[in-house]
Amino acid sequence: MKLKQLEGLLGGLTQFPAPKVHPAAAAAASRLSFPSPVRFWEGGQGKSGGASHLFAFGRRCLVQVELEQYPTGPHIASRMLFTAENSFDDITGKVVADFGCGCGTLAVASALLDAEHVIGIDIDPQSLELAQENADDLELDIDLIWSDIKNLNLKGFHIDTVVMNPPFGTRKKGADMEFLSMGLKVASQAVYSLHKTSTREHIKKAALRDFNAIRAEVLCELRYDLPQSYKFHKKKEVDIAVDLWRFVPNAPRSS
């Protein structure tokens, strides 16, 4: 499959929406009551100060701030998976897991590149539902697990490659580190991940020293074009530099 083809297919996936309030959702919000930390964002008069906000736009579209659900755009996702396969043979014919799969972009990309078995894991059930629909639309088989990555218990190094676009840990400190740590525990071959370029030294040190990686290299620097998903984003945060990393775990390898 060509890069542009892959990017095109991923571009057709249903993503988390950019937050604009559907009148029906706002109306519904005003009629319903929510536990205090959960609030609806209403256009033009966003609430601030709550520990967690919930943006809701109909049944299928939820973006939870606390989870930092930034969708992985087709541009970045296609390059990430294309590099993993074409430069390192880490996708085709492999068992691939997508940590924090969200609506399943990286999982779908892996399946499109003929991973033999793909598993998507996420803490948010609505995201998993969306991932299922996206996979079904393309007639791909992806196994999904509803779990918190930090509580995941996987045995036996069945997974060759972990791909992930972890929460950057801006809202919940260390969230990206939990993902990376777990990825390096369960993958037998490689972990691909995106992290803010500003955290490069920290990531490298943590991977090699704390998470037992035997290699940690930045493959390229990408511009992460965040749609202005969250109200608290200042303008400068919308377009941020991220590194595409490849880590090699210290694990028994299949070949």
Place this chain on the structure above:
Amino acid sequence: MRLLTHNMLASNVRGATTGYPLKLEAAKWVTKEVELNADFIRGLLPKIDWRALVAATRALGLPELLPDEQPPEEEIFAEGAADVEGSAIRRIHHALLEIHVQEGSLVCPDTSRCFPIDKGIPNMMLHEDEV
């Protein structure tokens, strides 16, 4: 959830020692054919917990699909075996990749905590006091 995923999944509930293998109590499953990749099976087989896989197939009411003991590799990967209906490699492929458990549950062997499978997705979420 396919049985390859089941083969690696364990419970992490407080009180579990290994949390593995999860006892499958399946109500509903379907099969979907996929192309057999012998090289993939060859690389994967050493990592597969055979007993857990066999237990899962039996829990689905398929007592004949796999034998108690893993057949020798010479037999599984014998030339042309992949083309023979009912050969060991085809059964293993079928068990790992073609059976989709839709509804049912996974039970932790140490604590009996039950993790439901809904629409094919196992719910492995833990409550705060279970971590």
